[in-house]
Amino acid sequence: MTKNNKIKIFITGGAGFIGTNFILYMMKKYPDYQIINFDSLTYAGNLNNLKSIENNPKYKFIKGDICNPGEVKPAMTGCDWIVHFAAESHVDRSIMDPDTFVKTNILGTNVLLRVAKELEIKRFHHISTDEVFGELGNEGKFTEKTPYDPRSPYSASKAAADHLVRVYFHTFGLPITISNCSNNYGPYQFPEKFIPLFASNLIENQKVPLYGEGLNIRDWIHVDDHSSALDLILHKGKIGETYCVGGDAEKTNLEITNLILKYFKKGDEMIEKVADRAGHDFRYAIDFSKIKKELGWSPKVNFEKGLAETLKWYQDNQDWWKKIKSGEYKKYYEEQYKNRS
Ligand code: NAD
Ligand code: DAU
Numbered sequence: 001m002t003k004n005n006k007i008k009i010f011i012t013g014g015a016g017f018i019g020t021n022f023i024l025y026m027m028k029k030y031p032d033y034q035i036i037n038f039d040s041l042t043y044a045g046n047l048n049n050l051k052s053i054e055n056n057p058k059y060k061f062i063k064g065d066i067c068n069p070g071e072v073k074p075a076m077t078g079c080d081w082i083v084h085f086a087a088e089s090h091v092d093r094s095i096m097d098p099d100t101f102v103k104t105n106i107l108g109t110n111v112l113l114r115v116a117k118e119l120e121i122k123r124f125h126h127i128s129t130d131e132v133f134g135e136l137g138n139e140g141k142f143t144e145k146t147p148y149d150p151r152s153p154y155s156a157s158k159a160a161a162d163h164l165v166r167v168y169f170h171t172f173g174l175p176i177t178i179s180n181c182s183n184n185y186g187p188y189q190f191p192e193k194f195i196p197l198f199a200s201n202l203i204e205n206q207k208v209p210l211y212g213e214g215l216n217i218r219d220w221i222h223v224d225d226h227s228s229a230l231d232l233i234l235h236k237g238k239i240g241e242t243y244c245v246g247g248d249a250e251k252t253n254l255e256i257t258n259l260i261l262k263y264f265k266k267g268d269e270m271i272e273k274v275a276d277r278a279g280h281d282f283r284y285a286i287d288f289s290k291i292k293k294e295l296g297w298s299p300k301v302n303f304e305k306g307l308a309e310t311l312k313w314y315q316d317n318q319d320w321w322k323k324i325k326s327g328e329y330k331k332y333y334e335e336q337y338k339n340r341s
Contacts, residue, residue, distance in 0.1 A: 008034040010079035013086030017044035017189040025227035040065040047186045066108035072115045081123040091154045105157035105329045111166045124176045126165040131155035135281035144242045177237045181245040182286045186223030187313040191321045199314040200321045202264040212276035214254030217283040221247025222301035232295045246286025249303035263311045280306035
């Protein structure tokens with residue numbers, strides 16, 4: 001293994017929202033670490049996010065598909081740690097096209113695990129989601145011991161991937177860790193997701209499509225808090241363990257919509273209540289006491305402040321999302337919208 005200050009990390013899906021923010025966080029905090037960003041650049045991958053580091057000798061981008069072992073193996077060779085973000089990540093898309101989610105999220109993860117085992121990788125960290133636990137009613141929170149009960153093609157594919165990662169630990173001794181995190185927000189999030197979609201629509205003076213009555217609840221975490229949790233798990237987490245990561249900020253979608261409307265000085269006539277998402281999970285909430293107690297982590301970013309900074313970012317970086325919204329995404333959005341109104 002390379003010396004501790006020369007750790008080489010193989011990051012999958014680094015051109016997506018959380019992967020981008022994690023790479024920027026790690027390169028700033030650990031300038032000696034080497035980072036390989038392995039990403040197939042699907043509709044959600046965007047190398048413009050990483051322009052500021054593209055010439056840094058410690059950073060290398062490799063275009064490749066996690067489902068293709070012939071591309072994965074040479075790229076992963078010589079790396080110490082794997083941090084696996086790559087996935088199809090949008091629930092609505094999974095309802096329209098489950099097959100792509102099964103392929104990337106399950107089969108792709110299996111390819112990575114098999115190659116990591118062959119190469120005797122020292123750590124495989126798998127990024128998962130709180131959605132694998134299903135939905136909550138008004139009471140209770142998810143913990144590491146909550147039984148799996150996924151309810152969308154997306155969450156079922158992530159659940160299957162989590163099981164495979166644990167199989168590689170128990171059966172083959174691969175040194176793994178897993179984190180299950182709640183809803184992230186922050187810069188560089190693809191504008192099909194709730195917060196960037198609503199922000200960018202309002203900037204363009206378009207209505208925002210709120211599903212149902214907007215009473216579903218999510219727990220929101222700033223993406224930098226997610227990165228700091230991953231940093232700790234990688235450096236201090238116990239092999240074979242799972243950590244639940246949450247933002248301690250439960251909000252209904254209507255509450256967030258009202259905060260976004262207020263920020264952009266718009267009235268509630270800009271809300272368009274549209275047909276609900278099929279199988280829409282009512283509530284997610286995370287009990288993060290394990291990572292707090294064992295690794296000393298807790299979220300630092302106050303939700304209202306983090307949201308205002310995030311909205312400002314979308315206001316200041318209109319070129320970033322306008323390019324996306326006028327491209328392939330436009331077709332998808334029109335299709336979604338047609339089916340919902
Ligand atoms: P994203 O959709 O923004 O990015 C996904 C990235 O993976 C893209 O860059 C894409 O090009 C890449 N990718 C997709 N298929 C690939 C393949 N076959 N080979 C290589 N690269 C591929 O997703 P995100 O929101 O950044 O989520 C990252 C991870 O975090 C996912 O595993 C997701 O399930 C998990 N997660 C997300 C959230 C959230 O709120 N966004 C919360 C908890 C967990
Ligand atoms: O909980 C973690 C998960 O959070 C991650 O695993 C997923 O990758 C990530 O996409 C996110 O899933 P959600 O389905 O919760 O996120 P999304 O931004 O799509 O929706 C958030 C809430 O807002 C949800 O209750 C649905 C609602 N919504 C969403 C969209 C896109 C609307 O009301 N209108 C919309 O147009």
